[in-house]
Amino acid sequence: MTFAKLLHQVGGMGRFQIINVALLSIPVLLMASHNLLQNFTAAIPEHHCKIHINANNTRYLNATLHLNSQDLLQVAIPMDGNQQPEKCRRFVTAQWYFLDPNATESNGTQLDTEPCIEGWTYDRSVYTSTIITEWDLVCNLRKLQQVAQSIYMAGVLVGALLLGGLSDSSKYGAICIFPWLPLLCFIQGLAVSCSLPMCRLNKIPFPTVVEWIPTQYRTITIAITGFAYTMGQILLAGVAYSIPDWRWLQLTVSLPFFIFLIYSWWFAESARWLVLSGKTDTAVKVLQRVARVNGKREEGEQITTEVKRSNGVFKEGLDPQLSSYTVVDLVRTPAIRQIFFCLSAVFSTSFSYYGLAMDLQNFGVNIYLIQLIFGAVDFPAKVVVTISMSYIGRRVTLSASLFLAGLVIIGNIFVSRELQIVRTSLAVIGKGCLSATFNCVFLFTTELYPTPIRQTGLGFGSTMARIGGIVAPMVKMLDEYFTFLPPVIYGAAPLISGIAAIFLPETLNKPLPDTIEEVESRLV
Numbered sequence: 001m002t003f004a005k006l007l008h009q010v011g012g013m014g015r016f017q018i019i020n021v022a023l024l025s026i027p028v029l030l031m032a033s034h035n036l037l038q039n040f041t042a043a044i045p046e047h048h049c050k051i052h053i054n055a056n057n058t059r060y061l062n063a064t065l066h067l068n069s070q071d072l073l074q075v076a077i078p079m080d081g082n083q084q085p086e087k088c089r090r091f092v093t094a095q096w097y098f099l100d101p102n103a104t105e106s107n108g109t110q111l112d113t114e115p116c117i118e119g120w121t122y123d124r125s126v127y128t129s130t131i132i133t134e135w136d137l138v139c140n141l142r143k144l145q146q147v148a149q150s151i152y153m154a155g156v157l158v159g160a161l162l163l164g165g166l167s168d169s170s171k172y173g174a175i176c177i178f179p180w181l182p183l184l185c186f187i188q189g190l191a192v193s194c195s196l197p198m199c200r201l202n203k204i205p206f207p208t209v210v211e212w213i214p215t216q217y218r219t220i221t222i223a224i225t226g227f228a229y230t231m232g233q234i235l236l237a238g239v240a241y242s243i244p245d246w247r248w249l250q251l252t253v254s255l256p257f258f259i260f261l262i263y264s265w266w267f268a269e270s271a272r273w274l275v276l277s278g279k280t281d282t283a284v285k286v287l288q289r290v291a292r293v294n295g296k297r298e299e300g301e302q303i304t305t306e307v308k309r310s311n312g313v314f315k316e317g318l319d320p321q322l323s324s325y326t327v328v329d330l331v332r333t334p335a336i337r338q339i340f341f342c343l344s345a346v347f348s349t350s351f352s353y354y355g356l357a358m359d360l361q362n363f364g365v366n367i368y369l370i371q372l373i374f375g376a377v378d379f380p381a382k383v384v385v386t387i388s389m390s391y392i393g394r395r396v397t398l399s400a401s402l403f404l405a406g407l408v409i410i411g412n413i414f415v416s417r418e419l420q421i422v423r424t425s426l427a428v429i430g431k432g433c434l435s436a437t438f439n440c441v442f443l444f445t446t447e448l449y450p451t452p453i454r455q456t457g458l459g460f461g462s463t464m465a466r467i468g469g470i471v472a473p474m475v476k477m478l479d480e481y482f483t484f485l486p487p488v489i490y491g492a493a494p495l496i497s498g499i500a501a502i503f504l505p506e507t508l509n510k511p512l513p514d515t516i517e518e519v520e521s522r523l524v
Contacts, residue, residue: 003272004215004511009303010287011294013217019293020267021221024209025228027260032232032375033239033253038152039360039371040236041246042145043130046123047138049090049116051076078113087120088139089113115139126367128244146473149358153469210446211270211454212290215511218443223386226439230382233375241368272451272514325452330460333516335523338503339448340457345500346441347461348493349402351468351475352409353434355490356427359476363424370424374431381432382439389440393508394447395501398440402498405433410491413484434494447507451514468493 011017051072077085092112122133131137137144213221236253243249268290274283284303291300330340360370388397408430415423441461449457478485505523513519 003514006271006287006303007212007214009296009299010291011296011299012214014290014294014296016268016290016293017212017217017221020212021209021224023263023266025225027257028225029228029232029235030253030256030260032229033236036233036236036357036371037240037250037253038149039358039367040127040240041131041249042137042148043127043361043367044132044138044142044145045127045130047087047120047133048073048077048085049088050118050121051090086113088116090116126244127246130246134246143477146476149354149473150470153354153466157463157466157470210443211272211451211512212268215509218447219386219390222439222443223382226382226435226442227379229438230375230378230435233378234372237368237371237375240371270451272512276451276514325456327456327460329453329516330457333520335505335520336449336453336516338523339505339519340460342500342504343441343445343448343457343461344464346398346402346437346497346504347464348468349405349434349437349497350465351472352405352490352493353431353438354469354472355475355486356409356431356434358473363427364420365424373428377428377432378435381436385436385440389443389508393506394440394444395504395506398437398444398504399498399501401433401437401440402494402501405430405437406491406494406498408433408491409487409494413487413491437494444504444507447510447512448504448519449513450516450519451512452516 073085075091077090080086090113092114116139120136120138124133127133131148132145135141137148209221209225210218239252240249243252268286269282271283271287271290274280274286287303288300291297291303329336331337357374360367360374363370385397385401388400408426412423412426412430415426417423442458445458445461446454472490475486475489478489510522513522
């Protein structure tokens with residue numbers, strides 16, 4: 001008896017599976033708020049140097065008391081090429097002749113400027129407070145905004161490396177580790193840092209969900225969890241709009257993780273993993289519990305260790321030393337090695353995703369509106385991908401989505417900046433394609449790797465994604481030197497990943513592999 005038949009015996013796609021998917025989708029929804037939060041907590045409001053009036057003519061000295069803010073701005077702050085107030089310079093002395101139609105510039109020294117040595121004045125009509133206004137991360141410190149996002153992703157990377165191995169180890173397992181992550185995220189959120197556990201909080205649900213789901217329902221199940229992330233993006237726009245202070249916003253998106261901790265007792269460890277870890281008695285108990293929840297109590301009671309051993313499901317020699325598996329097994333055998341390198345290239349596409357999703361202020365559109373649009377576009381994109389994965393296959397769908405995303409991003413380079421609506425629309429399409437590929441690659445990864453290294457493989461895929469997330473803000477800095485270079489790089493990455501995806505084996509309607517040998521035999 002195979003695991004697929006065993007799942008059918010305990011209820012197939014029953015009540016347990018539905019509740020499992022629903023409850024595991026909640027932290028995925030919340031994760032979107034954290035991954036994209038710096039669009040708002042690190043937003044750069046309009047700003048200029050603090051105005052310092054050093055009147056060089058007593059004729060105008062008393063007049064400063066009667067000037068409105070716009071006039072003060074005019075005499076104290078120079079204009080840039082777009083006739084907007086300079087953000088990083090101010091006049092050394094007030095230029096009063098700007099206000100007097102009969103006055104003329106007396107000498108060239110009046111146009112001398114200096115840095116904002118007394119600080120900046122910020123427009124607080126949109127954001128009452130951000131980390132930018134808190135620590136004056138503008139002008140020569142502007143690059144620290146990008147560094148902040150890279151540091152966040154670096155923390156997520158550490159989480160992937162540390163927790164991925166623990167999830168696959170025979171001592172702990174995914175569900176043993178998983179309930180502690182929301183608690184860590186809640187505590188760190190209070191400390192205004194929620195990086196390290198976020199990666200595993202996102203990645204653990206996918207293998208856990210897939211291993212309890214019958215083959216024919218896997219695609220739609222992953223699609224549902226993907227839609228949860230999309231809803232999180234949309235909700236973030238409303239929450240950020242309602243809470244313009246960055247500290248309160250950080251606190252608000254962190255508090256719900258404590259609720260998840262309360263119901264984390266529900267989740268059951270994967271029976272596949274328990275068997276391969278040699279914990280057959282625990283696996284039997286878990287399967288019987290699933291059967292009871294699904295209304296199959298009698299069928300569940302028929303599952304005993306002795307019966308399943310005799311039927312070939314719980315064979316003692318199947319793979320008794322799960323703890324002996326390490327990251328080396330990702331490259332030890334030819335088929336797994338090919339899968340590992342191809343998926344690493346595909347996961348690095350998050351480099352392009354975050355390059356678009358974390359640059360909302362650059363679109364010249366209301367930031368809350370563009371966040372809403374960027375979230376909403378994921379719904380049709382993920383619906384199309386879900387249908388395509390179900391009927392055409394994972395490989396073709398993934399490769400085509402990546403190619404389309406890359407072509408759209410590069411094509412946007414040739415659109416005039418005056419056509420802002422067209423440029424924004426193309427960026428939205430590109431972002432939608434990249435979001436859809438995540439749905440595909442998470443499902444694809446769990447189907448490609450065998451049970452003993454499934455979490456480790458997904459963890460290393462996430463590692464590549466986080467490296468992409470770390471590098472993306474750094475690439476954005478290049479636009480100060482070559483404006484065309486960031487979109488070229490952001491567009492080239494999906495094209496390269498699309499080529500890599502072609503070399504992955506198809507998994508449509510195939511059972512999950514339980515051993516490395518099984519994967520190797522499929523590619524022979």
